[in-house]
Amino acid sequence: MVITGAARYADNPPVVVPVPMASITLHDVTKVYPGGHRAVRGVSLDIADGELVALVGPSGCGKSTTLRMIAGLEDVTSGVISIGGRVVNQVEPKDRDIAMVFQNYALYPHMTAYQNMAFSLRLRGVPRAEIDRRVRQAARMLDLVPLLGRRPREMSGGQRQRVAVGRAIVREPQCHLFDEPLSNLDARLRVTTRGELKALHQRLKTTTVYVTHDQEEAMTLGDRVVVMAQGIIQQAGPPLEVYRRPANRFVASFIGMPPMNFMDGTLGRDADSESGREVFVASEGGWTLSLPPVSGDSRRGTAGAPVVLGLRPQAFSIARDGGIPAGAEVWEVRVLVVEPLGESMDVTCERPGGERLVARIPAQEGEGVTPNSLARLAVDARQAHLFEPGEFGRSLSDGL
Ligand SMILES: Nc1ncnc2c1ncn2[C@@H]1O[C@H](COP(=O)(O)OP(=O)(O)O)[C@@H](O)[C@H]1O
Numbered sequence: 283m284v285i286t287g288a289a290r291y292a293d294n295p296p297v298v299v300p301v302p303m304a305s306i307t308l309h310d311v312t313k314v315y316p317g318g319h320r321a322v323r324g325v326s327l328d329i330a331d332g333e334l335v336a337l338v339g340p341s342g343c344g345k346s347t348t349l350r351m352i353a354g355l356e357d358v359t360s361g362v363i364s365i366g367g368r369v370v371n372q373v374e375p376k377d378r379d380i381a382m383v384f385q386n387y388a389l390y391p392h393m394t395a396y397q398n399m400a401f402s403l404r405l406r407g408v409p410r411a412e413i414d415r416r417v418r419q420a421a422r423m424l425d426l427v428p429l430l431g432r433r434p435r436e437m438s439g440g441q442r443q444r445v446a447v448g449r450a451i452v453r454e455p456q457c458h459l460f461d462e463p464l465s466n467l468d469a470r471l472r473v474t475t476r477g478e479l480k481a482l483h484q485r486l487k488t489t490t491v492y493v494t495h496d497q498e499e500a501m502t503l504g505d506r507v508v509v510m511a512q513g514i515i516q517q518a519g520p521p522l523e524v525y526r527r528p529a530n531r532f533v534a535s536f537i538g539m540p541p542m543n544f545m546d547g548t549l550g551r552d553a554d555s556e557s558g559r560e561v562f563v564a565s566e567g568g569w570t571l572s573l574p575p576v577s578g579d580s581r582r583g584t585a586g587a588p589v590v591l592g593l594r595p596q597a598f599s600i601a602r603d604g605g606i607p608a609g610a611e612v613w614e615v616r617v618l619v620v621e622p623l624g625e626s627m628d629v630t631c632e633r634p635g636g637e638r639l640v641a642r643i644p645a646q647e648g649e650g651v652t653p654n655s656l657a658r659l660a661v662d663a664r665q666a667h668l669f670e671p672g673e674f675g676r677s678l679s680d681g682l
């Protein structure tokens with residue numbers, strides 16, 4: 283009997299490795315603009331199907347360039363970008379099955395919200411009934427049903443922004459790409475729209491890359507936060523991991539509000555403790571802070587090595603007589619500025635050596651904390667971070 287190719291194939295089907303439909307992979311992606319500016323340097327990132335990744339970093343760090351390369355609006359200088367397992371370096375933007383929402387979401391001024399959302403589907407020749415179904419579904423999700431007949435000038439900024447998001451949703455793309463879509467909204471609206479976008483993603487589960495310079499937006503929205511600076515990914519991880527275990531000083535200072543306090547010093551050993559526990563020795567004034575033990579045999583460095591101590595404002599509280607938390611040390615400080623925030627207050631203070639720091643303390647601890655008074659700050663040394671010197675100094679801590 284002659285076995286045909288087809289029969290052999292049926293007996294022995296090739297192993298099919300299912301590729302998630304809408305994963306996005308960047309492999310060693312670099313962008314050099316004409317003129318020689320290296321905006322993105324060797325970025326590698328795997329974004330899972332259905333994941334929302336928040337790409338965050340200061341202005342000019344390469345976020346938009348990265349997003350625009352995924353969209354196909356910028357050429358990739360070197361490296362590979364894949365969407366849904368398909369290399370898209372040479373694929374036209376319109377063939378990438380993505381929808382992008384920009385900060386300046388230009389809606390067509392002469393069209394209603396309905397027409398704005400329907401426009402791209404019309405261009406594609408989607409049947410009228412299907413367009414209607416998708417537009418009405420998006421309008422329900424975005425609370426736009428009563429506004430479908432309005433033109434952009436008859437809507438508020440937040441409503442217009444929701445129409446811009448609706449325009450992206452109706453395309454039912456494999457991926458959503460957002461470039462600072464909330465930057466034009468006022469603070470309150472930004473927070474509510476952010477919540478709506480998060481709820482929307484939980485429903486649609488469309489793979490999303492969300493670019494923002496706002497660390498709070500990134501932390502609250504992202505399944506994963508990717509911190510970028512100078513064209514390089516500094517750290518990628520779940521929001522709380524990035525907050526608790528910043529990989530370097532840059533991430534530590536960028537994530538978290540108010541920013542972490544940093545103090546220069548050297549690493550020393552506590553001669554009194556039998557384990558030779560590590561201590562931080564401040565350059566200014568020579569005061570010390572016992573450091574939390576690191577796991578296993580790992581050491582932070584050699585004694586005498588220059589290091590930077592990092593303490594979040596949340597690591598402080600007001601020490602009251604007899605009420606010092608276990609493991610805390612007390613610092614005498616002069617209060618310079620008090621900023622009440624309702625539940626808590628931010629207190630800018632100065633140590634005798636002249637170092638300034640910001641402490642965020644619960645409002646109920648703040649009685650008597652007034653400018654020019656002296657205060658006793660309890661420092662939770664377990665929350666101390668340690669870094670190598672320099673803006674991008676590596677973390678020497680295990681974190682919490
Ligand atoms: N078309 C361009 N030509 C040359 N340089 C550019 C261009 N677009 C952006 N850049 C530069 O690339 C760097 C990264 O820009 P961008 O990706 O827009 O940063 P971000 O979105 O993080 O603010 C910046 O230094 C910017 O000036």
Ligand SMILES: [Mg+2]
Pocket residue numbers: 345346347
């Ligand atoms: Mg940008």
